[in-house]
Amino acid sequence: SAVISQKPSRDICQRGTSLTIQCQVDSQVTMMFWYRQQPGQSLTLIATANQGSEATYESGFVIDKFPISRPNLTFSTLTVSNMSPEDSSIYLCSVGDSYEQYFGPGTRLTVT
Amino acid sequence: KQEVTQIPAALSVPEGENLVLNCSFTDSAIYNLQWFRQDPGKGLTSLLLIQSSQREQTSGRLNASLDKSSGRSTLYIAASQPGDSATYLCAVPYSGAGSYQLTFGKGTKLSVIP
Numbered sequence: 001s002a003v004i005s006q007k008p009s010r011d012i013c014q015r016g017t018s019l020t021i022q023c024q025v026d027s028q029v030t031m032m033f034w035y036r037q038q039p040g041q042s043l044t045l046i047a048t049a050n051q052g053s054e055a056t057y058e059s060g061f062v063i064d065k066f067p068i069s070r071p072n073l074t075f076s077t078l079t080v081s082n083m084s085p086e087d088s089s090i091y092l093c094s095v096g097d098s099y100e101q102y103f104g105p106g107t108r109l110t111v112t
Numbered sequence: 113k114q115e116v117t118q119i120p121a122a123l124s125v126p127e128g129e130n131l132v133l134n135c136s137f138t139d140s141a142i143y144n145l146q147w148f149r150q151d152p153g154k155g156l157t158s159l160l161l162i163q164s165s166q167r168e169q170t171s172g173r174l175n176a177s178l179d180k181s182s183g184r185s186t187l188y189i190a191a192s193q194p195g196d197s198a199t200y201l202c203a204v205p206y207s208g209a210g211s212y213q214l215t216f217g218k219g220t221k222l223s224v225i226p
Contacts, residue, residue: 006155033213042218042219043214048213092155092156094214100144100158100161101146101203103155103157103158104155105154106155108153
């Protein structure tokens with residue numbers, strides 16, 4: 001199993017600003033994933049982050065809005081840029097281990 | 113494209129009852145299915161993982177079954193407790209072996225009344 005931590009756990013941000021969310025894993029992993037969960041909805045994959053290469057974004061998500069860094073095998077960041085109230089969501093990072101997924105505690109973002 | 117449906121969307125039961133949550137998926141070519149629990153405003157906790165070669169997995173009062181051919185899984189919770197109140201999500205990999213990306217259902221919100 002993997003233990004995942006995220007910072008911050010929650011934040012309230014102003015429209016038009018940016019927030020960087022950090023994800024730290026207690027072991028080296030090849031792939032990390034970023035998901036978004038909008039209020040009352042299920043999880044939607046934003047992108048897959050592999051160390052040493054550009055992140056792969058899902059349909060509807062673009063790098064300019066959600067830039068991702070993956071500097072090493074235990075850490076990743078997701079930035080939510082130029083925020084609007086529609087970006088208010090829980091953002092979760094996850095890793096896969098032997099085909100099983102482990103999730104971080106999430107970052108609850110509210111944009112006012 | 114894989115689609116995952118969970119029924120019911122919400123369920124309220126008195127403490128002590130046994131209950132079943134349902135999950136269906138459209139593409140039966142999966143290699144596993146995972147059940148998660150999510151408490152309000154929190155992240156996901158993995159409950160059970162069923163490999164495609166398995167029909168059941170058990171953990172304590174939880175039992176999950178998988179019928180790939182019919183595209184269905186169930187999560188059985190025995191002797192429910194108020195602490196079981198949460199949203200339960202099922203998820204399957206996007207496509208093919210080796211893919212770690214998950215498609216989620218919308219979840220079943222369970223309330224166990226003391």
